[in-house]
Amino acid sequence: MxxxxxxxxxxxxxxxxxxxxxxxxxxxxxxxxxxxxxxxxxxxxxxxxxxxxxxxxxxxxxxxxxxxxxxxxxxxxxxxxxxxxxxxxxxxxxxxxxxxxxxxxxxxxxxxxxxxxxxxxxxxxxxxxxxxxxxxxxxxxxxxxxxxxxxxxxxARVSEPVPLDQMVGTVSWGFLDEPLRGRVAGAMSKIGMSFAFRCSAWEYRLAATGRVHFISAQNLMPWDHLAGVLIHAEAGGYTACLDGSPYRPGKTDGGLITTTDPESWALIRREIFGM
Known part of the structure; x- marks a missing residue:
């Protein structure tokens, strides 16, 4: 093959x-x-x-x-x-x-x-x-x-990095367990604007074309994320799981953050997830 x-x-x-x-x-x-x-x-x-x-x-x-x-x-x-x-x-x-x-x-x-x-x-x-x-x-x-x-x-090209209070992004916090769920939902007030399409196909397109600065998911089903993570990476972006490891085929949980660059990834992990 x-x-x-x-x-x-x-x-x-x-x-x-x-x-x-x-x-x-x-x-x-x-x-x-x-x-x-x-x-x-x-x-x-x-x-x-x-x-x-x-x-x-x-x-x-x-x-x-x-x-x-x-x-x-x-x-x-x-x-x-x-x-x-x-x-x-x-x-x-x-x-x-x-x-x-x-x-x-x-x-x-x-x-x-x-x-x-x-x-x-x-x-x-x-x-x-x-x-x-x-x-x-x-x-x-x-x-x-x-x-x-x-x-x-x-x-397709991702946006340039911006400060947290100017970012547009989304986190699927509804799939998180408490107390992290409440903490993340409240911390989203720190960014410029949030959105939610409940559609990875559109979220990755917006991120890969510089329309939004980050997206984050908790459930990592391969049909939702494998293609989008690659498209975003080839557009110049950065993705890692919440523990810092790369997202690979076969991984289905643990959460990930997709954003413009490693520094923005660390910022979102710290300020939104408190990690």
Whole structure:
């Protein structure tokens, strides 16, 4: 099994087809019967999630026989699928609709995420936005870019560092346990402005293009973060887990901070997390 940069256009086209054929025809017209709750009222899955994942996984399996395919919805049915991710020769990690709550609510802040993992590292990441037709792409050692529906490209680059009181950012503090949850929620008043899309696909795009200065997550499911962390790093940014270790395939908890540079990472960890 081999993967190279020349495969990126085909994968981008695959995500676009899944968006056009499985996701957008169901957007806005989705009914309550097609929405199922998982672990919380804001954690839902729809018919579009399942159909898009099946579409993408089938195409990947045909193109890359023997590769490990890790899809969010497939893992929900069989968690053992994730066991080989950290050591896989070649793996693809799929989030068919990241931001399903938004999708099911008729809000356009959602995306399809695909990460390529080889030998314990994420080597490529793509986030496709079906509403606009754009795709954010990062390739290890080759930078990050946004490709428009018409093929036009622009380089993705993180913002310059700014003081804490000028930062725009988000922390998924709702997944933290007390007393850290209350401490982090209160400390967010120290920054310039906070936001929350509940959509990693859009959070990483905003961070990688310099629109926001940091994002932080507690649950580190690979379909939510592998592609985005790589895209952000290739755009010049910095990510580390809360304990300072790098984020790797197979790690699913412990929290992480994604920001412009190591100094800003340390500042957020100290002032927001009190660590």
């Amino acid at each position: 081999t993967f190279s940069d020349s495969d990126i256009p085909a994968l981008t086209a695959l995500l676009r087809r899944a968006g056009e054929e499985e996701i957008m025809p169901r957007f806005a017209g989705i009914g309550g019967a097609e929405i199922k709750q998982k672990q919380a009222p804001w954690d839902v899955v729809t018919e579009a999630d399942t159909a898009a994942e099946v579409h993408i996984a089938a195409a990947l399996s045909e193109r890359y026989p023997g590769a490990l395919i890790v899809g969010e919805e497939a893992v929900a049915d069989n968690p053992a699928i994730m066991n080989g991710l950290a050591d896989a020769e070649l793996a693809f990690v799929i989030d068919p609709i990241d931001g399903t709550f938004n999708f099911a609510s008729g809000m356009p802040a959602f995306g399809t995420i695909l990460a390529v993992v080889a030998g314990g590292a994420c080597i490529a990441g793509m986030i496709h936005y079906p509403v606009s037709g754009e795709t954010t792409i990062g390739v290890a050692g080759a930078g990050s870019r946004i490709v428009g529906e018409n093929g036009a490209e622009q380089v």
